[in-house]
Amino acid sequence: MKTRQGVKNFSREEATKIAGEDPDYMIRDMFEAIERQDYPVWDVFVQVMEPSEAENYRWNIFDMTKVWPHEDFPLRKIGKLTLNRNPGNYFADIEQAAFSPSNMVPGFAASADPVLQARLFAYPDAARYRLGVNYQQLPTNAAKAPVYCPFERDGKMRFDGNYGGDPNYVNSSLQPTRFYPEVKGVSPNSLRLHTEHEKWVGEVTTYTSHMKEDDFVQPAALWEVIGREPGHQDRTIENIARSVKEVKSPELRDGVYGLFPPFK
Structure with a gap:
């Protein structure tokens, strides 16, 4: 953006x-x-x-x-x-708002990015703790189009039809009942997102702390970019130096210094 x-x-x-x-x-x-x-x-x-x-x-x-x-x-x-x-009312529209990258429409899927994967469940978990288990029914969070998800059922402060007599599980023959007639049935094919690519994904998401020369290519390029505007590099150095100055451990300070190879 x-x-x-x-x-x-x-x-x-x-x-x-x-x-x-x-x-x-x-x-x-x-x-x-x-x-x-x-x-x-x-x-x-x-x-x-x-x-x-x-x-x-x-x-x-x-x-x-x-x-x-x-x-x-x-x-x-x-x-x-x-x-x-x-916002018309700060509490209703802002304090009660809950965002999460797990809110997706059909056709999208999360990548194997470890940080994203953690946020997929951490954000809704925080919202449930802060706002209650049915926070997605609040007007500021509710979907504008009907969403059929019987996994989200019961709990305190439930104030809609609660999926009526529908079962508590999703199978290939699931069809919405009279409570949600405007929602089309869930196709089992829409849930088949795994591909051969997933095998590769599982093999590349583990990292080590070992650094290589290639790890300094992008930081060096960024340093050149911020150097296009007068003063940016000087302010960067000053901000880093002021932060490192407060670190008491010599080992930690040396670790920071080690991230900066000698300038050519």
């Missing part, structure tokens, strides 16, 4: 001052922009890779320390996101 508003950043000193004096600075800035109809907009892009490319790419595509270079996999614009309405 790329902002159409442009990018401006506080310096470390400015950020510290604002955080202490006016912690609501950013949210108020957005609220007031929406109120005056100066709606913030982001363009939404994706990068697309074929399974065969993933299996043979230079880097492990599930390594969170790596990116997919745009020259290899260009950004493809798929839409835009516009914030055009402020």
